[in-house]
Amino acid sequence: MSAAVLTPDAVRAIDGRLERAGLLDPAMEIAGLAVARAVQERWPSGRVLLLAGGGANGGDALVAARHLLAAGREVTVLARPATHPLTRLNRRRLRAVGGEVRPLTPATLGRAARDAAVLVDGLLGTGFRPPLRDDLARVIGALNAARTRDLNVLAIDLPSGLDATRADVPGAAVHADVTVTFIGPKPAQLFGDAAAQCGEVRTVPLPVPAAWIQDVQVAARPDDATLGALLPVRTASAHKGTAGRVWIVGGHPGTVGAPALAGLGALRAGAGLVTVHSAADVPLVTPELMAQRHADLRTFLTSTGLTGTGARPDAVAIGMGLGPEAPALAREVLDWEIPTVLDADALQPDLCGYGHDRCVWTPHPGEAARVLGVPTPEVTRDPLSAARALQDRLGGVVVLKGGPSVVARAGDLSVARGGHPGMASAGMGDTLCGILAALLAQGLDPWDAARAGVRLHARAGEIAAVRFGYGLGATDVAHDLGRAWADLRAAPLTGVYAGV
Numbered sequence: 244m245s246a247a248v249l250t251p252d253a254v255r256a257i258d259g260r261l262e263r264a265g266l267l268d269p270a271m272e273i274a275g276l277a278v279a280r281a282v283q284e285r286w287p288s289g290r291v292l293l294l295a296g297g298g299a300n301g302g303d304a305l306v307a308a309r310h311l312l313a314a315g316r317e318v319t320v321l322a323r324p325a326t327h328p329l330t331r332l333n334r335r336r337l338r339a340v341g342g343e344v345r346p347l348t349p350a351t352l353g354r355a356a357r358d359a360a361v362l363v364d365g366l367l368g369t370g371f372r373p374p375l376r377d378d379l380a381r382v383i384g385a386l387n388a389a390r391t392r393d394l395n396v397l398a399i400d401l402p403s404g405l406d407a408t409r410a411d412v413p414g415a416a417v418h419a420d421v422t423v424t425f426i427g428p429k430p431a432q433l434f435g436d437a438a439a440q441c442g443e444v445r446t447v448p449l450p451v452p453a454a455w456i457q458d459v460q461v462a463a464r465p466d467d468a469t470l471g472a473l474l475p476v477r478t479a480s481a482h483k484g485t486a487g488r489v490w491i492v493g494g495h496p497g498t499v500g501a502p503a504l505a506g507l508g509a510l511r512a513g514a515g516l517v518t519v520h521s522a523a524d525v526p527l528v529t530p531e532l533m534a535q536r537h538a539d540l541r542t543f544l545t546s547t548g549l550t551g552t553g554a555r556p557d558a559v560a561i562g563m564g565l566g567p568e569a570p571a572l573a574r575e576v577l578d579w580e581i582p583t584v585l586d587a588d589a590l591q592p593d594l595c596g597y598g599h600d601r602c603v604w605t606p607h608p609g610e611a612a613r614v615l616g617v618p619t620p621e622v623t624r625d626p627l628s629a630a631r632a633l634q635d636r637l638g639g640v641v642v643l644k645g646g647p648s649v650v651a652r653a654g655d656l657s658v659a660r661g662g663h664p665g666m667a668s669a670g671m672g673d674t675l676c677g678i679l680a681a682l683l684a685q686g687l688d689p690w691d692a693a694r695a696g697v698r699l700h701a702r703a704g705e706i707a708a709v710r711f712g713y714g715l716g717a718t719d720v721a722h723d724l725g726r727a728w729a730d731l732r733a734a735p736l737t738g739v740y741a742g743v
């Protein structure tokens with residue numbers, strides 16, 4: 244099963260269809276009820292202060308207030324003038340059951356917050372466009388000041404002041420403990436500083452036909468069952484030559500660890516034979532790894548490479564610590580048109596146009612910015628658009644790494660789940676490259692290898708964090724790949740092989 248990532252345009256398109264079908268009112272009722280339930284479950288006692296803006300986000304807050312009142316909670320409702328017809332309707336419905344609605348100002352908010360245990364932020368949702376008007380900025384300032392005095396904050400759909408499409412925080416914005424969002428997450432809830440302001444994000448489905456969501460989703464977010472099913476299992480008759488032959492091309496004096504880590508990642512992701520080809524001496528981090536030092540790596544790749552007597556690789560990973568020769572060497576390998584992962588020094592603007600359908604490019608935001616010729620914050624502010632632009636230039640499949648990573652192929656985006664900041668350490672990306680090459684060598688197509696490989700890497704990071712604690716290294720993560728594999732396939736550790 245997949246959860247859709249939506250933008251405000253997508254939400255508006257769905258709203259339009261709901262409205263034409265006469266179903267927007269029940270959708271708002273379900274949204275508001277879900278908010279009331281979240282409050283009840285998380286903070287079952289104390290007065291609830293609800294803030295309602297003029298749009299549909301405010302309408303959700305007014306519905307929530309009605310349900311909380313019906314459940315016997317003490318509520319205070321402060322509202323801006325209603326502009327959305329359903330918000331006006333729900334104001335009347337609230338009053339009809341005895342709810343009082345008073346005007347919202349920084350002063351009324353400050354006073355009401357003093358005897359509230361929970362604040363529900365229904366000021367601005369997906370309809371907000373920065374810059375924030377001063378009157379609202381003052382209200383948000385008063386809200387955040389009240390939160391520092393022990394008030395719990397639940398945001399409806401999106402903390403007010405965040406732009407749903409952006410990963411940065413454009414100005415004054417609410418800090419929430421919990422965000423209850425509808426149908427699917429928005430980019431602001433997944434990426435960067437914006438996501439950090441959302442607190443715990445709960446997604447509530449609304450009764451919207453799946454086809455409508457499919458029509459407008461900007462990215463998928465496949466779950467572990469979907470991705471685990473993509474992972475290969477060795478047949479009973481497998482031998483090392485059929486289990487995937489990987490070449491790692493990387494390393495340069497001073498950066499010889501990178502290809503070694505990629506090799507370790509490839510082995511632990513199930514490749515049968517892994518060889519590191521380098522112009523430098525690469526440390527054998529594990530004796531199963533083979534290493535060949537070449538006085539002239541380019542000559543090896545052009546003359547010996549694929550045409551040599553040795554068995555040809557099923558997949559190549561190139562670029563890790565490879566140094567300034569990387570683009571020229573990568574071009575040689577790209578000419579072979581075999582499954583290829585390109586990372587680090589092989590991620591250069593002059594390789595745009597050289598990609599093919601069997602490539603996977605793995606930039607982090609800095610490398611992505613270099614390829615696109617833009618400042619790095621432009622990439623991190625909107626990783627979905629950046630991933631799309633990178634794929635457009637480089638071809639094949641792009642993994643824009645981060646927390647979380649975005650995988651792109653022509654016309655398709657997928658946002659990864661899991662991983663954690665403990666993975667922000669040198670060498671983690673090298674291990675990922677090895678994993679991706681191993682999956683390609685075992686027969687996965689680049690799109691499946693990238694989506695499943697990114698999740699496998701992140702899952703191994705989650706398991707390694709439990710085992711090793713703080714200060715995680717890339718080798719720790721590589722060692723837990725076998726456990727992560729079993730976990731994602733929902734198989735016991737021995738059951739990852741056919742016939743066991």
Ligand SMILES: NC(=O)C1=CN([C@@H]2O[C@H](COP(=O)(O)OP(=O)(O)OC[C@H]3O[C@@H](n4cnc5c(N)ncnc54)[C@H](OP(=O)(O)O)[C@@H]3O)[C@@H](O)[C@H]2O)[C@@H](O)CC1
Pocket residue numbers: 254257258267270271274296297298299300301302303326327366367368369370371372373374375376379399400401425426449
């Ligand atoms: N399909 C779904 O998922 C469903 C979603 N639903 C809900 O609908 C919400 C979207 O509602 P929406 O479109 O009415 O917009 P919303 O977020 O309330 O913002 C409009 C308000 O913002 C204000 N405003 C704007 N810019 C501003 C600025 N710069 N500075 C200051 N103010 C500014 C603007 O003020 P105005 O300009 O009108 O004075 C107006 O009052 C969505 O988040 C979800 O909660 C559910 O109800 C049902 C199904």
Ligand SMILES: Nc1ncnc2c1ncn2[C@@H]1O[C@H](COP(=O)(O)OP(=O)(O)O)[C@@H](O)[C@H]1O
Pocket residue numbers: 606607644645646647648661662663664665666667668669670671672673674675700
């Ligand atoms: N905060 C985070 N949350 C989840 N994953 C992260 C986080 N920080 C880094 N990672 C993951 O760790 C890896 C880091 O890769 P990269 O920056 O290329 O490292 P290196 O070049 O040192 O090998 C990526 O796969 C990235 O997705």
